[in-house]
Amino acid sequence: MADRPMLEDTKTQMPQTKCGKVLSWCRVNLLLLLTIVGVVLGVILGFLVRMAKPSPEAIELISFPGEILMRALKMLILPLIISSLIMGVSSLDAKESGRMGVRTLVYYFATTFAAIILGIILVVAIHPGKKDLKDELAVNEADSRITGVDGFLDLIRNFFPDNLAQACFAHVKTTYTNVTVRKKRIEFITISDTVENTTFLPSNSTTISLINITTSPEGKKTIVEYTEQVVRKGLQSGNGINVLGLICFCVGFSIYLSKMGPRGQVMIQFFDILNEIVMKLIMLVMWYSPFGIMFLIAGKIIEVDDIREVAAQLGLYIVTVIVGLVIHAGIVLPLIYLVIVRKNPFKLFRAVFQAWITALATASSSATLPVTFKCLEDNMKIDKRVTRFVLPVGATINMDGTALYEAVAPVFIAQMNGRELSFGELLTVSVTATCASIGAAAIPSAGLVTMLMVLTSVNLPVEDVSIILAVDWFLDRLRTSCNVLGDSYGAGVIAHLCRDELTQFDRQHMELETRDSKINGGETVGDGDEGSDDRNV
Secondary structure, eight states: OOOHHHHHHHHHHHHHHHHHHHHHHHHTTEEEEEHHHHHHHHHHHHHHHHHHHOHHHHHHHHHHHHHHHHHHHHHHHHHHOOOHHHHHHHHSSSHHHHHHHHHHHHHHHHHHHHHHHHHHHHHHHHHHOOHHHHHSSSOOOOOOOOOOHHHHHHHHHHHOOOOOHHHHHEEEEEEEEEEEEEEEEEEEETTEEEEEEESSSSOOGGGEEEEEEEEEETSSSEEEHHHHHEEEEEEHHHHHHOHHHHHHHHHHHOOOTTTGGGGGHHHHHHHHHHHHHHHHHHHHHHHHHHHHHHHHHHHHHHHOHHHHHHHHHHHHHHHHHHHHHHIIIIIIIIHHHHHOOOOOHHHHHHTTTTHHHHHHHHEEEEEEEHHHIIIIIIIIIOHHHHHHHHHHHHHHHHHHHHHHHHHHHHHHHHHHOOOOOOOOHHHHHHHHHHHHHHHOOOSSHHHHHHHHHHHHTTTTOGGGGGGGGGHHHHHHHHHHHHHHHHHHHHHHHHHTTTTTHHHHHHHHHHHHHHHHHHHTTTOTTTSSSHHHHHHHH
């Protein structure tokens, strides 16, 4: 009889225990829950406010909290990249850094090329482009003068910035500008000709303006003065951090810093403290992010002109890109992680879910970088030496989602123009899209800029890029979230591949420190039995 009340008490405590577990989980994942709520409320708020047709000033005010979030995240990118890269590389020797770098590049190039092949297969199979679709959509002019060679040379130039301070806020890019040049031309005419029936100007007279015509007294020589629009090629600084140049400098700086021994410890400690301070600032921004994300998404939904019409016209194209991104991010990347690491890939996805949502809202890999660091280091406990090297590099050159998008869009445009690309042209698209995705800055809508390189490589009309502009705001967020997942899975794979070597490196480093401390403490190795006893202890 005495046991019955105890059993009843146990039964009544069971729901409280489950409720306590739920509350405990909510406390631990409070930031994640708030972010999800912010996304849902942002979508609802955006569609509700759209019905009221707010003025541009009202839209700007609604988007303002989201703009503050973007500015705060971008503010932390520069100190985070510099401090994390220098700390990650300087904590290893040149051999370990080189091995990790090679593995990182091989993984990133392999996944990028896999995304491109997947995109081409899907767009050829689904065939979203139809010839009559181009007549329904507005086509605007675009600058077709930027070539694939220009993009490739700009990529190499940005690896070696001529001004390191300028690289902190600008990168170099090739530009074509129209310059007005004043010219003279001398025409010789016969006596039977007159000024009216003689052609003085070049055939491309659309870029030429006539200034003056002077005829000699004899009537045989006429001087024509005119201005002509001449296209000149040059280099110009573009807004945005030159991450490639900073990576190149920081890696070289860190390798030689690690070789300086005790003299370089002061500098290493400085960047270690800087990195720790930046991570604390990141936590402050992350607690603000649910509020900012809500208004960022709401403002973007309100800005779109006609969602239904765009979805009806480009629906099949949107489906093709989304299916490709889902297969790559949800099947290909987890499968690679499962085969190499032999662990549950969806555990890593849960760990970086906060970063994934942030990427959806901000559409920027660089702006999401601080959150990705926090998720992988705190939730997955990945070695900081790996994340500090792999993530900054990945946010710059590992653009799986962008590469897939840049493979689908050219084939889609070719289909709209009634043109079927040959195998050689598809191969050209694959190679050019790989280079273009590496050259794409980790900022919103950078893929549209590099898309021109891919289109010109297979002689497609670059003005047709304007057709897909209407849906780029949406697809940009999806491909950015795919990019961030690619970086995260890459960090997990590289951490697994380098695990034994990093452990051995730590062991050797500890042995060296122990030996140095004994020598500095006045103990010498090999001084009889006493030294032997000390070593045994």
